[in-house]
Amino acid sequence: MRTLKYHQAISEGTVQAMERDPNVFCAGIAVDYPSGIFGTTTEALKRFGPARVFDTPAMENAFTGICIGAAAMGKRPIMVHPRNDFMLLAFDQLINLAAKWRYMYGGNAGSVPIVVRAVIGKGWGQGATHSQSLQAPLAHFPGLTVLMPATPRDAKGLLLSACRHDHPTIILEHRALYNVEGEVPEEPEETPIGKAAILRPGRDLTIVATSLMVQEALDAAEELARHDVDAEVVDLRSIRPLDEETVLASVKKTGRVIVADTSWERCGVTSEIAALCAEKAFHDLKAPVRRLALADCPAPVSQTLEQAFYPKASTIARLALHVIGIDPELVGDIDREDTFKGPY
Amino acid sequence: MSNRLEQKTEMPESWGTRDLRERRVTVHGQALAASVLLDLHRSMQRIRHTEETIARLYPQQEMRTPTHLGTGQEAVAAGVAAAVRRDDALYSHHRCHNHYLACGGSVYRLAAELYGRVDGAARGRGGSVHLTDRDNGFIVSSAILGQTVAVATGSALAFRMDGVDRVAVTFFGEATCEEGVIYESMNFAAINRLPVIYVCENNLYSTESPLSVRQPPGTELCARAESFSVPAEKVDGNDVAAVYLAARRAVDRARSGAGPSFIECMTYRWREHVGPQFDHDAGRTYRTKEEFDLWVERCPLKQSAARLISLGLADEREISAWAAEIEKEVVADFERARRAPWPEAGDLFDYL
Ligand SMILES: Cc1ncc(C[n+]2csc(CCOP(=O)(O)OP(=O)(O)O)c2C)c(N)n1
Ligand SMILES: [Mg+2]
Numbered sequence: 039m040r041t042l043k044y045h046q047a048i049s050e051g052t053v054q055a056m057e058r059d060p061n062v063f064c065a066g067i068a069v070d071y072p073s074g075i076f077g078t079t080t081e082a083l084k085r086f087g088p089a090r091v092f093d094t095p096a097m098e099n100a101f102t103g104i105c106i107g108a109a110a111m112g113k114r115p116i117m118v119h120p121r122n123d124f125m126l127l128a129f130d131q132l133i134n135l136a137a138k139w140r141y142m143y144g145g146n147a148g149s150v151p152i153v154v155r156a157v158i159g160k161g162w163g164q165g166a167t168h169s170q171s172l173q174a175p176l177a178h179f180p181g182l183t184v185l186m187p188a189t190p191r192d193a194k195g196l197l198l199s200a201c202r203h204d205h206p207t208i209i210l211e212h213r214a215l216y217n218v219e220g221e222v223p224e225e226p227e228e229t230p231i232g233k234a235a236i237l238r239p240g241r242d243l244t245i246v247a248t249s250l251m252v253q254e255a256l257d258a259a260e261e262l263a264r265h266d267v268d269a270e271v272v273d274l275r276s277i278r279p280l281d282e283e284t285v286l287a288s289v290k291k292t293g294r295v296i297v298a299d300t301s302w303e304r305c306g307v308t309s310e311i312a313a314l315c316a317e318k319a320f321h322d323l324k325a326p327v328r329r330l331a332l333a334d335c336p337a338p339v340s341q342t343l344e345q346a347f348y349p350k351a352s353t354i355a356r357l358a359l360h361v362i363g364i365d366p367e368l369v370g371d372i373d374r375e376d377t378f379k380g381p382y
Numbered sequence: 383m384s385n386r387l388e389q390k391t392e393m394p395e396s397w398g399t400r401d402l403r404e405r406r407v408t409v410h411g412q413a414l415a416a417s418v419l420l421d422l423h424r425s426m427q428r429i430r431h432t433e434e435t436i437a438r439l440y441p442q443q444e445m446r447t448p449t450h451l452g453t454g455q456e457a458v459a460a461g462v463a464a465a466v467r468r469d470d471a472l473y474s475h476h477r478c479h480n481h482y483l484a485c486g487g488s489v490y491r492l493a494a495e496l497y498g499r500v501d502g503a504a505r506g507r508g509g510s511v512h513l514t515d516r517d518n519g520f521i522v523s524s525a526i527l528g529q530t531v532a533v534a535t536g537s538a539l540a541f542r543m544d545g546v547d548r549v550a551v552t553f554f555g556e557a558t559c560e561e562g563v564i565y566e567s568m569n570f571a572a573i574n575r576l577p578v579i580y581v582c583e584n585n586l587y588s589t590e591s592p593l594s595v596r597q598p599p600g601t602e603l604c605a606r607a608e609s610f611s612v613p614a615e616k617v618d619g620n621d622v623a624a625v626y627l628a629a630r631r632a633v634d635r636a637r638s639g640a641g642p643s644f645i646e647c648m649t650y651r652w653r654e655h656v657g658p659q660f661d662h663d664a665g666r667t668y669r670t671k672e673e674f675d676l677w678v679e680r681c682p683l684k685q686s687a688a689r690l691i692s693l694g695l696a697d698e699r700e701i702s703a704w705a706a707e708i709e710k711e712v713v714a715d716f717e718r719a720r721r722a723p724w725p726e727a728g729d730l731f732d733y734l
Contacts, residue, residue: 063543089543095573100532100566107536110521111471113543130563133528144505145733147514147522201535299413370513 040223044190046128047219048078048155048211051194054226056086057202059114065101066155067116075157076120097246098124102131102154103186105212105379106206109150114201121168122156122210128177136206153200154208157370158249158300161214161344162380166336169305171301173248174310176208177278178284179221183207183231187189188252188331190220192275193228203231212250212300212372214378216369225305230299236288240270243358246285246311248274251298256275257351269358285311286319291322298354303331325361330354385633387469400540406633407693409623418464422622423686423696424704429483431709432685433563435716436479436496437658440728444720445496447509452480454620454652457682458495458553458583459484461625462645465550465633471537473523473530473552476511477501477583477651478523481553485520487513489712493719500725507725526562528554535567538642548565549577549636556646557588559603560596568642575641579632580607582646590668599732607644620682623689639695650677 040052056062064082070093074080083091094101098119119125125132132154139221140149147206177184183205187193193211200207216336237252238259247255251271259269272288274281289295295315297308308329315327330349338347350373357365385496403417410479412525415533433453440449452459455477463484474481478491487503495502496510503513511525521537524530541548558564559582570579583604586593593601604614613635617628625647632643649711652674 095566095569097566097570100535100563100570102534103529103563103567104536104539104570107471107473107533107538108540108543109542110533110546111537113540130526130529135524135529139522141510141733142504142512143500143514143733144507146504233716254506365558368502 039223040281041219042190042222043216044193044211044218045077045216047190047194048197049081050222051197051226052082053085055116055198056082056090058226059201062113063112064116064117064118065083065092065094066120066192068120069093075120076213078166079118081284084381095146098127099131102123102128102152104136105152106131106136106150109152110148113155114151116153116155116201119154121159122172123167125154125172125299127207132176132208133179133184134208134251137179138292141181141182141288147216149204149207152203152206154206154207155197156210158210158212159382160212160250160348161376162378163339163344164337164382165331165339168382169337171210171249173210173277174301174306176207177307181205185209185231185279186275187211187229188215188249188273188275190218190222192235194222195227196231196275198226198229198264199228202228205304210249212252215253218253229275232276232281234275234281234284235273236270236284237273238269240268240292240293241295242268242292243361244270244272244288245296245298245354245358246272246274247298248277248307249300251300251349254315254349254351255298255354257356257372258358258373260356261369265359265364265368267362267364274307282314282318285314289315289319290322295323295327296330296354296357296361297327298330299333302334303329304334306331328357328361330357385630386632392517398675402695405695406410407695409689410627412627414623416693417691419690419696420624421684422460422464422626423485423690423701424708425464425484426456426683426686427705427708428489428623428712429456429459430493431705431712432489433479435709435712436441440658443658444488446498447496448656449496449510449658450477450656451653451658452477452651454677454681455583455585455649456480456725457625457686458581458619458647458649461622462553462581462639464550464626465629466519466549467514468519470519470548471534471550472519473521473534473550474513475527475530475554476523476525477555478511478513482513482515482523483550485515485676487515487520488517490719491515493716495721497719498724499719499722501719501722505725505733506672512669527572528558528563530554531558531564532567535571535578536595537575538571539574540578540587542574542576547637551579551581553581555588556582556584556586556593556603557596559592559606560588565610568607568612571642572610572612572676575639576638577636578642579629579636580644581618581640582613582644583649584646585649585651586595587651587655587669590666590669603646604644612642614644614646614648616648619649620680622686640676650680652678
């Protein structure tokens with residue numbers, strides 16, 4: 039199969055979604071710039087023109103409401119936030135309305151199938167307001183679908199699914215994944231919503247991961263293999279709905295779990311998975327569930343502080359060895375060089 | 383297609399004879415079919431009797447949903463709803479019964495929603511503030527200030543993209559002019575000349591806070607709209623014909639591609655902010671009894687009835703007969719709704 043970068047896969051998914059459904063449009067700050075949200079909207083603009091790919095003023099909350107009102111009339115908007123932090127301004131429309139719409143009107147007002155793409159930033163001094171990761175607060179609310187593609191194939195496949203999904207859907211893309219390359223089918227293949235993927239099978243330990251942490255987990259698993267530890271990597275892909283079945287089956291097989299997420303631990307995705315294991319796989323656990331997440335402070339800017347803030351492949355590998363009972367200090371220098379040159 | 387009132391072909395005898403209905407009358411310098419004034423009055427009567435029936439039954443503790451009654455503000459809903467078509471999209475806020483009813487919403491389904499019954503407009507999932515009746519163009523109401531202002535703007539965007547001549551309308555209280563979302567929305571509507579009409583019901587209060595503590599002295603909400611190049615008009619919101627005419631101008635503008643409009647309707651809520659009581663009966667003093675009496679004197683139904691009588695379109699006896707007939711229907715709907723089945727607990731997750 040041919041390979042694409044994550045951002046190319048999003049671009050292709052957007053074009054195919056717009057091709058097959060004339061009601062799909064794509065809007066948000068900077069979507070029609072030559073830079074096209076890191077190359078994800080440029081092709082769609084070329085193909086479908088400014089009537090269907092257009093810039094908006096900085097108006098995150100109202101534009102989310104505008105997408106809802108357009109969706110109520112049959113449109114399929116894709117709203118894009120260059121950073122997911124900006125979406126906090128839109129929580130009223132997203133949470134107080136979009137998430138409730140179908141239920142609160144007893145099904146009589148239809149549904150509002152908006153798609154919101156939002157990018158998680160990381161590193162190069164993005165800082166406290168441009169590198170948060172909002173999956174946990176979003177997935178808290180019944181009625182929202184929250185997706186986190188970790189591979190180019192799913193970046194395209196989940197976007198295509200979202201554009202046909204009947205619920206408001208948020209796709210959190212990770213800036214640090216945009217240049218990751220992987221196999222992507224040319225046809226508009228949809229990734230099922232609510233299904234986790236086992237990206238690497240293993241017997242000794244399960245690493246449940248989201249987004250960028252999936253790639254870090256895959257690197258960690260390579261290293262673990264060198265120490266004869268056979269790690270299974272589960273890519274959650276969908277935070278809500280959550281694929282409990284796949285996670286539990288893996289945990290029951292390996293008996294050991296590490297959960298790695300791109301956000302904080304408190305009330306987060308790692309807590310949710312830990313609770314799931316405790317409630318439904320307690321007797322299969324051979325070791326306590328361990329969580330790996332951001333340091334419990336806002337994102338700093340200075341390089342040394344950033345280094346300390348983010349967990350990475352080596353952090354996962356060390357914790358895994360510790361869980362297995364092997365000296366964590368045996369982990370080699372496995373972390374990828376950060377090639378990001380900024381600014382965003 | 384013509385608007386709601388002009389669409390009507392058959393009418394019950396009690397709405398005036400055909401000859402009478404076709405008569406042309408002049409109101410505010412505009413020629414109107416008499417039927418328009420007669421139907422506007424009936425629409426307001428239907429709202430008034432529904433709201434007052436709720437006020438009467440609410441203390442029984444069987445309608446367990448915070449309810450913001452629209453008594454006193456009927457002319458805004460009736461006048462605007464009459465100026466649009468059934469395929470247009472109307473949105474409303476927490477004080478939404480008037481708009482739902484003016485669009486033609488069923489009293490029975492409203493009552494069933496208030497009683498929490500499965501036949502409710504939102505099947506007992508929404509309550510008083512979350513109504514919908516898409517068949518009549520009433521898309522939704524929502525209880526978060528300003529929310530549907532953006533949503534209506536989005537429906538207008540969809541109409542614009544589809545190249546159809548439908549329009550979107552949103553009703554909101556003047557306190558929404560203190561929220562940010564309305565300015566984001568008007569700005570966007572103005573840039574894109576969207577067919578949306580912003581209808582502000584200025585009843586002078588946000589819960590118990592008067593305008594003086596919320597808006598700087600001399601504030602003109604119309605001037606704020608105009609600062610976004612949105613044409614704005616301030617009307618007597620208790621004069622149903624004035625509201626209707628202003629709405630028609632705005633609708634014509636929107637349909638012809640000339641973009642959004644803002645209409646400020648000056649009016650007054652009679653009952654407490656939420657609930658069935660009168661403020662002075664509840665011992666509240668944030669509004670004076672004199673102010674209240676003045677606005678009751680300006681009752682929209684009373685003004686409309688006086689106009690019908692002075693134009694020779696109806697007499698007092700007829701108008702009372704319509705009221706009695708409507709009231710009977712409304713009461714029957716509430717009785718039926720009270721006996722309607724509850725939603726099943728096992729259906730808790732339906733429509734998720
Ligand atoms: C965002 C938000 N803030 C506060 C409230 C609480 N609240 C409900 S109604 C209301 C007053 C609104 O006044 P206005 O918009 O003038 O409408 P009115 O009640 O006078 O019809 C307030 C503050 C709310 N529902 N939503
Ligand atoms: Mg008010």
